[in-house]
Amino acid sequence: MTNDSKDLRTLQLRFQKYITGASEDFEHDIVSTEDARAEHRLGAYYNAYRIRLIDCLSIDFKAVQKTIGEEDFEYLVLDYLQQYPSKHPSVRWVGQHMVEFLTHSNYEQKSFLAELAAFEWQQGLCFDGAESDQQFSIEDMAIIAPDTWPQLKFQFHPTMKWLDLNWNIPPYWVAIDSDSELPDKHHESIPTRWLMWRKGMSPHWRSLDVSEAWAIETAANGATFSDICEGLLEWIGAESVAITAAGFLKQWIQDELVIAITLD
Secondary structure, eight states, X not given: OOHHHHHHHHHHHHHHHHHHTXXXXXXXXXXXXXXXXXXXXXXXXXXXXXXXXXXXXXXXXXXXXXXXXXXXXXXXXXXHHHHSOOOSSSGGGTTTTHHHHHHTSOOTTHHHHHHHXXXXXXXXXXHHSOOOSOOOOHHHHHTSOGGGGGGEEEEEOTTXXXXXXXXXXXXXXXHHHTTOOOOOOOEEEEEEEEEEEEETTEEEEEEEOHHHHHHHHHHHTTOOHHHHHHHHTTTXXXXXXXXXXXXXXXXXXXXXXXXXXXXX
16 A cells, blocks of 8 residues: 555545544644635535434434424434444444433433334344245145154244334334324333234234243244243143144244244
């Protein structure tokens, strides 16, 4: 690398630090004129960068923006960038700390806003997540030998995640997305688990009762069908546990969550 290249690279890095707010020293490298001071020249880039990030985050967190209003959202993003400046080459990841930021913020609605942001961020991850070239079907399930069922293990779609939410976030988000009347914000002391994944080209979600929530988490962690049945005895009688577990599995397959079934 030539000295000129090194000097250019150093200048670029200093400019980047200025734009992201990490340093103000770069102003000394810019010439002021009668028509424009150095800080004014740089200000155009400084402000344009933040406007761009505000626009990006208003897409990632559109429900948060609509909940608090555009002006307050701009202030929120500027505060957020002070604490979590973007360090990733892609603006896709600039909002990855928003939930943490809101959780520890001084906003009056911080608990609700943090869960709303978590729900929106997870939708984005589902949409962007890796695809699988495998898919397990009901027809595949029908040819499994009955005597092998206790040893079955399950592989799930790579976008499958879950969120435990105390607030009624999903119906609230749907109302905002469809420009419908907003439901009252409702908080429960015991959270509801929401399963989230991509089906086709769209993020999907549904709530889980406590037994299914336990079952799918246990299955995702490598448990066999026999292990799942044994654990479900905490909620379901022995005479019904196998058919209940099989019902869960059928639903997971219909939801296109299961990509493969193997034997232990």
